[in-house]
Amino acid sequence: xxxxxxxxxxxxxxxxxxxxxxxxxxxxxxxxxxxxxxxxxxxxxxxxxxxxxxxxxxxxxxxxxxxxxxxxxxxxxxxxxxxxxxxxxxxxxxxxxxxxxxxxxxxxxxxxxxxxxxxxxxxxxxxxxxxxxxxxxxxxxxxxxxxxxxxxxxxxxxxxxxxxxxxxxxxxxxxxxxxxxxxxxxxxxxxxxxxxxxxxxxxxxxxxxxxxxxxxxxxxxxxxxxxxxxxxxxxxxxxxxxxxxxxxxxxxxxxxxxxxxxxxxxxxxxxxxxxxxxxxxxxxxxxxxxxxxxxxxxxxxxxxxxxxxxxxxxxxxxxxxxxxxxxxxxxxxxxxxxxxxxxxxxxxxxxxxxxxxxxxxxxxxxxxxxxxxxxxxxxxxxxxxxxxxxxxxxxxxxxxxxxxxxxxxxxxxxxxxxxxxxxxxxxxxxxxxxxxxxxxxxxxxxxxxxxxxxxxxxxxxxxxxxxxxxx
Numbered sequence: 475x476x477x478x479x480x481x482x483x484x485x486x487x488x489x490x491x492x493x494x495x496x497x498x499x500x501x502x503x504x505x506x507x508x509x510x511x512x513x514x515x516x517x518x519x520x521x522x523x524x525x526x527x528x529x530x531x532x533x534x535x536x537x538x539x540x541x542x543x544x545x546x547x548x549x550x551x552x553x554x555x556x557x558x559x560x561x562x563x564x565x566x567x568x569x570x571x572x573x574x575x576x577x578x579x580x581x582x583x584x585x586x587x588x589x590x591x592x593x594x595x596x597x598x599x600x601x602x603x604x605x606x607x608x609x610x611x612x613x614x615x616x617x618x619x620x621x622x623x624x625x626x627x628x629x630x631x632x633x634x635x636x637x638x639x640x641x642x643x644x645x646x647x648x649x650x651x652x653x654x655x656x657x658x659x660x661x662x663x664x665x666x667x668x669x670x671x672x673x674x675x676x677x678x679x680x681x682x683x684x685x686x687x688x689x690x691x692x693x694x695x696x697x698x699x700x701x702x703x704x705x706x707x708x709x710x711x712x713x714x715x716x717x718x719x720x721x722x723x724x725x726x727x728x729x730x731x732x733x734x735x736x737x738x739x740x741x742x743x744x745x746x747x748x749x750x751x752x753x754x755x756x757x758x759x760x761x762x763x764x765x766x767x768x769x770x771x772x773x774x775x776x777x778x779x780x781x782x783x784x785x786x787x788x789x790x791x792x793x794x795x796x797x798x799x800x801x802x803x804x805x806x807x808x809x810x811x812x813x814x815x816x817x818x819x820x821x822x823x824x825x826x827x828x829x830x831x832x833x834x835x836x837x838x839x840x841x842x843x844x845x846x847x848x849x850x851x852x853x854x855x856x857x858x859x860x861x862x863x864x865x866x867x868x869x870x871x872x873x874x875x876x877x878x879x880x881x882x883x884x885x886x887x888x889x890x891x892x893x894x895x896x897x898x899x900x901x902x903x904x905x906x907x908x909x910x911x912x913x914x915x916x917x918x919x920x921x922x923x924x925x926x927x928x929x930x931x932x933x934x935x936x937x938x939x940x941x942x943x944x945x
Contacts, residue, residue, distance in 0.1 A: 728759025
């Protein structure tokens, strides 16, 4: 049938539209399928050594052994769903553990105690295999303002320790440093530390950087601070004969000015443009941000409404741009007040209560971050690692059966809208399901078997495209 719009007219109208669509796609390519760390661990530069990763692992396992020696205690300590239904008696716990281990996989997942048992098992396995995913050698808040001579010496020493770690394969899969902010007062000190650290490291390694190495710029308020760091990067790359674009960065959103500029607009897009393709992630600084909002110390928490506002503004500004987003940290440390080997029964009980209370708070905060779509956060102490992995694994595993059923049926019906129970699935929901599975897989919450149960391959899920999946 002949249409009323000629080919010439269509081409004339569609040409500028095509240009605009391609420009939009360039800005919003979508989130990548590459691995994003679950957490970033911060440690003062004065304390860093090449074996810090292994020392933190030992401390995290020791905390779990001491305060959560079995899966029932663990679940109760974290405040996991239905934890109050689990037994307290040691014999009952042991018997239940044996029953869960003996049951077939399909039967086990129908048991109400399965979630606590599985999360506990996965958390211990994770701590033994890879307790630290991402580490920042901190020259900012975790190090403080010290004499120039001391910071110079620390920059040299830590760079040499990183070089040793590279040689001994004792570094986390992601790592980097946090320099001081590029404020007028600290810009000279900040770039000096960066220069000394990188020059020393590259000299020690023959021009090699650790895998996934990154520099964090804190307290960013204006694009010019990022622009200046990129210009220093270009000088350092030329000086050390590094390929252009080798040095990457991440920025911290921890001031109100990073969320709303003097012009009354969100400046984050300008920040990313100033980085000229070198910015990998933005991290939220909970306590600096709440302080900038005049929130008193008692209420400076990750789940405060002012933080949610900043989270949503960041999501709206940077969603689908490929920039990874990270939440901040819980500053209530799961560390008992009593130290030493010869503690009384009362002292041990008090330690346990303090640690469990801190774990429950942190677990709740992390769940809140995940609920808001922030799949990475900060940890400040190895005793926080168990709650980090417990919260992440609980978040993904709790909804796994429903998500698996929905994705499988969605694909089976070849992307036609389908009603499953009381939840209506359309194409956007299907995309959300893909995101769920890739996040869950990258976090370690699920493996190849769980992917296979959806009826898709890992490659199909990683494509994040129903056009690819459905052919």
